[in-house]
Amino acid sequence: MNYQGSCHCGHIKFEVEGTLTGAMSCNCSFCQRKGSLMWFVPRKSLSLLTPESNASTYEFNKHVIKHQFCALCGIHPYGEATDPKGNRMAAINIRCLEGIDLESVPVTHYDGRSR
Known part of the structure; x- marks a missing residue:
């Protein structure tokens, strides 16, 4: 499925292709x-x-994730990093996607605070 997304003001717009079966919430x-x-x-x-x-x-701690944000409205629509196998990955903030029901997306909680 193809999803459209953006920051609040539209200065950053994107499309993402895939099957949205769940999301992660991190407590770092x-x-x-x-x-x-x-x-x-x-x-x-x-x-x-x-x-x-x-x-x-914005990068912090170990500087392995590039948290991308809009300098105009402050919204963080996505991040970029490499997974443990060396594959380039994007972390899409599903709150920035158009037309999805957030309540229907299963959320996994990740304990980033302890890492």
């Missing part, structure tokens, strides 16, 4: 504050519809 110091529900897909499944330069990047 950053994710808990921003409240994202993340869906992990191969990076090639994410297509930016606006210039890559429209996104600002």
Whole structure:
């Protein structure tokens, strides 16, 4: 399935291809504050519809995840990293996707605080 998404102001717009069967909620110091529900897909499944330069990047702790956000409205629509097997991945904030029922998406809780 193809999903459309964006930040609040539309400065960052994207499409993502895949089957949304669940999302992850992390309780690390950053994710808990921003409240994202993340869906992990191969990076090639994410297509930016606006210039890559429209996104600002925040990295912390081990600097392995590029948290992409809009410097205009502050929303974090996606992040980028590499999985343990070396595959490029995107973490899509499903709260930024259009036309989905958040209540119908199963959420797994990840204890990032203890990592």
